[in-house]
Amino acid sequence: MANRDGSDPRRLTHHASIDSTPTWSPSGTQIAFTSDRAGSPQIYMIGTDGVGLRKVTSESYADRPTWSPAPYNEIAYAARTGPGFDIRVLELASGQVRQLTFGEGTNESPAYSPNGRHLAFMSTRTGKAQIFTVGRDGRALRQITTAGNNYQPDWSN
Secondary structure (H helix, E strand, C coil), rough: CCCCCCCCCCCCCCCCCCCCCCEEEEECEEEEEEEEECCCCCCEEEEECCCCECCCCCCCCCCEEEECCCCEEEEEEEEEEECCEEEEEEEECCEEEEECCCCCEEEEEEECCCCCCCCCCCCCCCCEEEEEECCCCCCCCCEEECCCCCCCCCCCC
């Protein structure tokens, strides 16, 4: 972590394993990230002061977390569910996990809309990598792109 201008760099994690794909909590006090320190990649959370490290998923493989904006308190991520990946959402308050995609191709790189009511993600369900959106309840699936291959969606504010 560092200041906006790159000054005062600080290391938050201290482990020999790879820690990657960080995402900030809406409050700016925590970061969720992927690490394989337990064997397979899982999602972890840590305070921005480097305290309070905890593993929050127990999947066969979990990657690319994205934190929902307030008022939702969720982390969406890609979970290996067979030969491909599906999008799952962890409700942090309850620990409940809900699945939004169900084996139609591989589904990765979730990104919450600014209001938190939808997620964009990459899917190969049509043969090529395309961007789709879905409601946070798993309804209203919609294909956004159709040409070429498209990865890692993001939303404008």
